[in-house]
Amino acid sequence: MIGADAIVKCLEQEGVKYVFGYPGVAICPFYNSILESPIRTVLIRTEQNAAHAASGFARVSGKVGVCAVTSGPGATNVITGIATAFADSIPLVCITGQVNSELIGSDVFQEADITGAVESFVKYSYLVKNAEDIPRIFREAFHIASTGRKGPVLIDVPIDIQNAEIKKFAYPETVSMRTYKPTVKGNMVQIKKVAAQLEKAKRPLLCVGGGVLLSEAEQLLRSFSEKHSIPVVSTMMGIGAMPTRHPLYFGMVGNNGKPYANRAMNESDLLIMVGARVADRAVNQPDVITENKVLIHIDVDPAEIGKNVGPAIPLVGDAGHIFEDLLAQEFTCGHREWVQTLEGYRTSMMPKRSPNPDYVDPAAFITMLSESMKDDGIYVADVGQNQIWSCGYHIVKKGKFLTSGGMGTMGYSIPAAMGAKLADKSRQVIAVCGDGSFQMSMMELATMNQHDIPVKIVVLKNNYLGMVREFQHYTYKDRYSVVDLSGSPDLEKLAEAYHMDFARLENMDRAKDVIREFLKEDKSMLLECIIDPMDLVK
Secondary structure: OEHHHHHHHHHHHOOOOEEEEEOOHHHHHHHHHHHHOOOEEEEOOOHHHHHHHHHHHHHHHOOOEEEEEOOOHHHHHOHHHHHHHHHOOOOEEEEEEEOOHHHOOOOOOOOOOHHHHOHHHOOEEEEOOOHHHHHHHHHHHHHHHHOOOOOEEEEEEEHHHHHOEOOOOOOOOOOOOOOOOOOOOOOHHHHHHHHHHHHHOOOEEEEEOHHHHHOOOHHHHHHHHHHHOOOEEEOHHHOOOOOOOOOOEEEEOOOOOOHHHHHHHHHOOEEEEEOOOOOOOOOOOHHHHHOOOEEEEEEOOOOOOOOOOOOOEEEEOOHHHHHHHHHHOOOOOOOHHHHHHHHHHHHHOOOOOOOOOOOEOHHHHHHHHHHHOOOOOEEEEOOOHHHHHHHHHOOOOOOEEEOOOOOOOOOOHHHHHHHHHHHOOOOOEEEEEEHHHHHHHHHHHHHHHHOOOOOEEEEEEOOEOHHHHHHHHHHOOOOOOOOEOOOOOOHHHHHHHOOOEEEEEOOOOOHHHHHHHHHOOOOOEEEEEEEOOOOOOO
16 A cells, blocks of 8 residues: 555545545646545646535535645645635645655745645644655544634645555544644533523524534524524524524624614624624624623634633533533523514615616525525525625525635635535535626536536626625725726527526516526526626625
């Protein structure tokens, strides 16, 4: 057995089904060895999207996503995908090929110090120096990626290490790392303090982030909210933790959130933040959420608690364990009047739009699409105006809502949707993007075609980088700079080139019929929606 064989054997031991990647000479021994494995390889058309596809797979399967690329530009290209996963705490193991060990540091062809380059975007990174260490390193990497605050781990493997012989392969059954022991169980003293505060509160509110979804605590959250009639709002990454139309869910908070959700945050007397970073996009004035209220911050990462705002009660632990312990506490609290107040706000503060009837109204279209999707369908939003419309108007029933939150990476939706579809082929998967973000990953239509990955794609086309144009509209009084997308491809011809079905929607007159046709079969299809170039998300 050589090092490359050992890497494949490690992946098999971890139950890996797919590796997303792009080969090159420095990673070829690995890709040669994987031919003997049942693990399926998926050739992505650019390395950044290998990490995005692995991210989509991880977020739907609940397992660690895996990607593998070559050295030099292959490794540097994947950094954006790694950073995207790190910002949203998505568990990945990223394998990079490297030049021969004795040549490291001599600036040879396709050498890059990738472990140094990704230092601020990974939970941990390894440079493998001895082939005998491969089983231990991979066992540790999967453990680190999938425990505590989840995230990406990088393993850089020189080509000579991949080709080196291993005397004996033994995959460790357990992991013991003296410096890495994440806390998942909450401190019971702190949990009792939370219960005591809830008993006193008149206007409690739960604000949930992506940590609730990553810990698969959605049902526990709903049980806790329903048991005590505690209303819930979410950050962008927390969308889907509660069904959109649940009577106790009051929408997304933040600059682009629902006005009534932000008002609920301001008027609450007890705010419980769970699995959320209290970052600027959700809370742009951190001091406000501590005024006239008790703040409780629950997070599996102790570094996040107190980083942006000081809580009255800090509680470190995994959201699932915390909710289990809170559900076991005996306390009474009644807030019917508070819930009724928020219901009134939801009715009176509902955003009102005046769409141009000559175009597709993206808000109405997204709602109509959501209502027509299967209950467990997966909706993947890209970044830009399409993301904000999706956050505001997509209806999560029993499915998932995926997007790039912390990093805001354009081009995320199509590769992530491919990974999501491979994680569960029985589920409907739709990627929604703008014509700007679509052109950042449209090369992956080839991957979908080659590997038979039936993802449906909606392109909201306005011929602008819409979110930047909107910022320039407000900030620079319509002085537009580098946002015109003239020269974009004919999407109908592009779909034909990749053997995909195509439809175009120019206004809302035929929207229901077109959506019905779009969703009818489980096969790839590209739907172009023409929207008003001057439409605004606000």
